[in-house]
Amino acid sequence: MAVTTPLMALLAGCETAEDKRYKEQLATVTRQREQCEAQVPAGRGLDSFNRMTDCWDRYPWPEPPKSALGQFGDFLREHPVITVVVGFVIFAWICTAIANADAKRKAQQAAIDAEQERVRAEAEAIESERLRQEEEARAAAEQQERAAAAEYERRFQEEIARVRRDEL
Numbered sequence: 001m002a003v004t005t006p007l008m009a010l011l012a013g014c015e016t017a018e019d020k021r022y023k024e025q026l027a028t029v030t031r032q033r034e035q036c037e038a039q040v041p042a043g044r045g046l047d048s049f050n051r052m053t054d055c056w057d058r059y060p061w062p063e064p065p066k067s068a069l070g071q072f073g074d075f076l077r078e079h080p081v082i083t084v085v086v087g088f089v090i091f092a093w094i095c096t097a098i099a100n101a102d103a104k105r106k107a108q109q110a111a112i113d114a115e116q117e118r119v120r121a122e123a124e125a126i127e128s129e130r131l132r133q134e135e136e137a138r139a140a141a142e143q144q145e146r147a148a149a150a151e152y153e154r155r156f157q158e159e160i161a162r163v164r165r166d167e168l
Helices: 004-013 017-039 046-058 068-078 080-167
Strands: none
Touching: 017 046, 068 080
């Protein structure tokens, strides 16, 4: 589209020799009509109107030339091989643009997927570290509890042994 738009603007804005000739013919016909209409006596009625239409019939408007775009269309109709080649080139260009856009989209999606995988792996590592620390803390608490229970049992046994000694 970026290539065809300037081409269309160029073709639409070109003034050909045919356009210049048409402008000259139009000016001539307009002048002739004005001269003919000036000779018609002023008045109302059918006779005056008929004389005006006679001027219009005597000096018809020239056929406007085809625009440069229309001439380009005629050229393509007259040369079907060029039309097919141009069509194929445009088709290939559009297909390439679509393929490039698709490749870009896939690359962006792959980058997004890789980032999501990295974030997921990081979250799993953080979670496993948290679970390991919780397990270590629980194991340390159990160890401390067993040590406290063993200390209590030892003191209890010492107290029992002291009481038995005192009884003897």
